[in-house]
Amino acid sequence: MTDTAVLADLAAEGDALDLVVRDLPPEGWRTPTPAPGWTIAHQIAHLAWTDGMALLAATDAAGFQAELDRAATEADGYIDRAAERGAARPGLLAHWREGRGALAGALAAVPDGARVPWFGPPMSATSMATARLMETWAHGQDVADALGIRREPTARLRNVAHIGVRARDFAYIVNGRTPPARPFRVELTGPGGELWTWGPADAGQRVTGPALDFCLLVTQRRHRDDLAVTAEGAEADAWLGIAQAFAGPPGPGRAPGEFA
Numbered sequence: 522m523t524d525t526a527v528l529a530d531l532a533a534e535g536d537a538l539d540l541v542v543r544d545l546p547p548e549g550w551r552t553p554t555p556a557p558g559w560t561i562a563h564q565i566a567h568l569a570w571t572d573g574m575a576l577l578a579a580t581d582a583a584g585f586q587a588e589l590d591r592a593a594t595e596a597d598g599y600i601d602r603a604a605e606r607g608a609a610r611p612g613l614l615a616h617w618r619e620g621r622g623a624l625a626g627a628l629a630a631v632p633d634g635a636r637v638p639w640f641g642p643p644m645s646a647t648s649m650a651t652a653r654l655m656e657t658w659a660h661g662q663d664v665a666d667a668l669g670i671r672r673e674p675t676a677r678l679r680n681v682a683h684i685g686v687r688a689r690d691f692a693y694i695v696n697g698r699t700p701p702a703r704p705f706r707v708e709l710t711g712p713g714g715e716l717w718t719w720g721p722a723d724a725g726q727r728v729t730g731p732a733l734d735f736c737l738l739v740t741q742r743r744h745r746d747d748l749a750v751t752a753e754g755a756e757a758d759a760w761l762g763i764a765q766a767f768a769g770p771p772g773p774g775r776a777p778g779e780f781a
Contacts, residue, residue: 523646530677531654538661554667564660566607569617579627641768655681659740674712674733685739685766686719726754739766741774
C-alpha cells in the first residue's frame with residue numbers, strides 16, 4: 522500500500538509551490554531561474570511533464586517503455602525540449618494542477634508489492650511519490666531563488682533527505698566510481714530541532730548538519746562550500762562532492778557563493 526503520509530506530503534509540497542506562482546503576472550512566468558535557459562514557466566512545465574511521465578509509468582507500462590525508447594534516441598536535449606514545449610503551453614498552471622491530482626490517485630492505486638518503471642531503477646509507488654516530492658521541492662527552490670523568496674523549511678524535508686541518503690550508491694555509479702561497501706551514518710537536524718538519522722550509529726564514515734543544507738546539497742541547489750554539512754572520514758567527504766538525489770547524469774550544480 523502506498524504510504525498515505527508521503528502522498529499527503531507530496532500534495533502539500535505541490536500546494537506550497539502553487540501558492541508562489543498562482544498570482545504571477547504573465548511577465549513573471551518569464552523570470553529567469555538559476556537553471557540556464559529556464560524561466561519559471563520552464564520549471565513548472567518540467568514538473569508537469571515529469572508528473573505526466575510518472576502517471577504513464579504507474580498506469581501504462583508499455584506506453585512508458587515507448588517513452589523510454591524515445592528518450593534513448595533523443596538523449597541530447599530531451600528534457601529541455603519537453604520543458605520548452607510545456608512553457609509555451611496555454612493554461613500551464615491548470616495543466617500542472619490536473620496532473621498532480623491524477624498522479625496522486627494513480628500512485629494510491631498501485632497494488633502492494635508492484636514496482637513502477639522509471640528512467641532510473643523501478644521503484645515502489647511510495648518511492649515514486651517521494652521522488653516526485655523531492656523534485657517538486659528542488660524546482661520550487663529554483664522558483665524561489667528567481668523571485669528572491671526565502672522558503673521556510675518544513676518536516677517534509679525528511680522525504681528529500683531520505684532519497685538523498687538512499688541514492689548514495691547511484692551517485693557513485695553515475696560518476697564512474699565504485700560505491701563504498703559499508704553504509705554511512707547520516708545525522709541531520711530537522712527544522713524543529715529534531716534529529717533524523719540513517720545508517721548504523723557506529724559507522725566510521727559520518728555526515729552531519731542541518732537537514733535543509735543536506736537537501737540543498739543532494740538536489741544540487743547550493744554549492745557544498747556554502748552549506749553547513751560536514752563529513753567525518755575520507756569516503757563520506759568524497760560522497761558529499763558528488764551526492765545527488767535525482768536520476769540521470771550528474772549536473773553542474775551551483776557555483777560557490779552564487780546565493781550569498
